[in-house]
Amino acid sequence: MHRNRAADSPLELRLFQGFLVAAAMVSLMRHDFGLLSLSSTLLTVVAELGYEKLTAIQAQSIPVLLQGKDLIGQSKTGSGKTAAFALPILEKLDMEKRSLKALVLCPSRELSAQVAREIRKLGRRHPGLQVLVVSGGEPFRRQASALERGVHIVVGTPGRILDHLRRRTIRFHTVKAVVLDEADRMLDMGFHDDMEQILRALPETRQTVFFSATFPGTIEAMSRTFQHDAVRVTIDDPVEAAPDIRQLLLTTDSDKKLHDLRWLLANHPHESALIFCNLKVTVRELTQTLSSGGVSADCIHGDLEQFERNRVMARFRNQSVRILIATDVAARGIDVADLDLVINYDLPSQPEIYIHRIGRTGRAGKQGLAISLTTLREKPKIKAIEKLTGSGLEPLVRDASFDVGVETLSKALERDAQMETIQISGGRREKIRPGDILGALTGETGGLSASDIGKIEIHDRLSYVAVSKTISQDAVESLNEGFIKGKRFRASLLR
Numbered sequence: 001m002h003r004n005r006a007a008d009s010p011l012e013l014r015l016f017q018g019f020l021v022a023a024a025m026v027s028l029m030r031h032d033f034g035l036l037s038l039s040s041t042l043l044t045v046v047a048e049l050g051y052e053k054l055t056a057i058q059a060q061s062i063p064v065l066l067q068g069k070d071l072i073g074q075s076k077t078g079s080g081k082t083a084a085f086a087l088p089i090l091e092k093l094d095m096e097k098r099s100l101k102a103l104v105l106c107p108s109r110e111l112s113a114q115v116a117r118e119i120r121k122l123g124r125r126h127p128g129l130q131v132l133v134v135s136g137g138e139p140f141r142r143q144a145s146a147l148e149r150g151v152h153i154v155v156g157t158p159g160r161i162l163d164h165l166r167r168r169t170i171r172f173h174t175v176k177a178v179v180l181d182e183a184d185r186m187l188d189m190g191f192h193d194d195m196e197q198i199l200r201a202l203p204e205t206r207q208t209v210f211f212s213a214t215f216p217g218t219i220e221a222m223s224r225t226f227q228h229d230a231v232r233v234t235i236d237d238p239v240e241a242a243p244d245i246r247q248l249l250l251t252t253d254s255d256k257k258l259h260d261l262r263w264l265l266a267n268h269p270h271e272s273a274l275i276f277c278n279l280k281v282t283v284r285e286l287t288q289t290l291s292s293g294g295v296s297a298d299c300i301h302g303d304l305e306q307f308e309r310n311r312v313m314a315r316f317r318n319q320s321v322r323i324l325i326a327t328d329v330a331a332r333g334i335d336v337a338d339l340d341l342v343i344n345y346d347l348p349s350q351p352e353i354y355i356h357r358i359g360r361t362g363r364a365g366k367q368g369l370a371i372s373l374t375t376l377r378e379k380p381k382i383k384a385i386e387k388l389t390g391s392g393l394e395p396l397v398r399d400a401s402f403d404v405g406v407e408t409l410s411k412a413l414e415r416d417a418q419m420e421t422i423q424i425s426g427g428r429r430e431k432i433r434p435g436d437i438l439g440a441l442t443g444e445t446g447g448l449s450a451s452d453i454g455k456i457e458i459h460d461r462l463s464y465v466a467v468s469k470t471i472s473q474d475a476v477e478s479l480n481e482g483f484i485k486g487k488r489f490r491a492s493l494l495r
């Protein structure tokens with residue numbers, strides 16, 4: 001039988017790997033990551049992840065943070081700020097002892113999970129790296145025992161971290177760096193006192209990093225109290241905040257809004273769209289109305305339990321749900337790579353929130369589309385947004401095509417999601433990896449074709465796998481009848 005020669009020969013394999021690393025290094029030298037004094041391990045990871053050029057915030061922050069200085073930086077969602085602070089933390093991480101070296105405070109559970117994911121991604125070549133999410137809504141005891149076993153980096157919400165501090169289940173004496181991510185949002189959420197208590201409890205000698213979209217007086221005051229000679233990093237160009245996003249504006253009336261939203265969705269083809277409303281009640285009503293009309297839509301808002309949010313987000317990320325409707329609080333930290341449409345069903349009260357919302361589309365070099373519905377009374381809000389973004393919103397002209405009836409629009413929108421999500425009753429705890437699930441579904445055991453399997457997400461005690469609708473029942477049966485890692489797990493369809 002013909003065998004793969006490279007895999008047979010350790011020397012050739014080593015040379016080949018060496019070549020890959022060298023190629024990655026050469027490509028980095030041409031771009032700016034190579035100019036940073038990061039270890040070859042981290043440069044390789046960055047190349048593997050396909051990050052070619054430093055973002056503005058990274059170019060300005062990483063050298064400062066590597067020098068160990070304090071920093072107060074202006075950052076926006078999608079600016080690459082997580083890597084901006086995570087790379088220096090990983091660069092300096094002493095892995096020898098499993099003691100807490102860095103603490104990252106975030107305003108929400110979702111953002112904490114997203115930041116932890118990004119750090120784990122960047123730390124994939126740090127064997128044994130332990131990054132723990134410590135946020136509310138999840139069992140305290142489980143977090144306490146993970147902390148007891150020892151972790152290098154904790155990412156979490158101030159309230160829960162403070163609970164651990166009070167109950168002495170977390171200890172700060174080994175912490176070398178603290179990051180306050182989206183500091184202004186944490187203040188909005190009422191975390192001011194908790195943030196201060198945490199900062200006071202940390203060793204004096206630690207490095208302190210603030211990232212924030214805005215700098216209200218309270219943040220300036222906290223910076224003066226808790227930082228030493230902090231370097232300030234601001235991104236001057238306001239357009240940078242919205243990289244390549246086409247921003248449209250449709251003037252409507254409150255009684256025409258729903259009709260116009262259907263028209264927008266029908267006339268702007270999308271795989272994944274996010275719709276923002278200002279109120280929970282609007283989110284619920286809109287989801288109900290669209291879903292009952294056969295549109296693949298779901299929602300997240302503050303009243304959902306954590307497991308319900310995880311489930312909705314997993315289904316949205318893996319394209320089992322095409323439209324997600326959300327409030328700002330719930331949508332914080334939504335981490336979806338390919339979002340091609342953001343709609344503001346209601347305009348936000350502050351222009352900064354507008355930038356935050358639309359920044360979720362147009363990532364990774366692709367052009368994004370953001371459409372806002374507005375009524376004539378909201379002119380001042382539009383003015384404020386245009387002032388902040390430094391550019392005008394493009395008006396959508398209401399032509400005859402808007403006159404179609406609701407049935408026609410509903411028909412056009414009925415295209416359902418192609419994928420469906422299966423929940424499996426085991427996850428990281430059971431040492432399940434994506435390959436194990438793929439293996440159980442495909443090949444001789446599962447009999448399904450890999451092209452019918454979509455994104456696989458492993459959580460602590462659960463996993464989600466997206467499969468084509470056409471084979472979803474077969475997939476559930478084969479998972480329930482078969483084994484993963486030699487064990488049986490329960491599989492069921494999420495609808």
Ligand code: AMP
Nearest residue numbers: 051052053054055077078079080081082
């Ligand atoms: P963040 O602003 O930290 O939420 O990052 C936004 C997204 O950009 C994340 O999905 C990162 O993985 C990605 N990213 C971060 N840095 C870079 C880079 N230099 N080039 C390309 N993508 C990046």
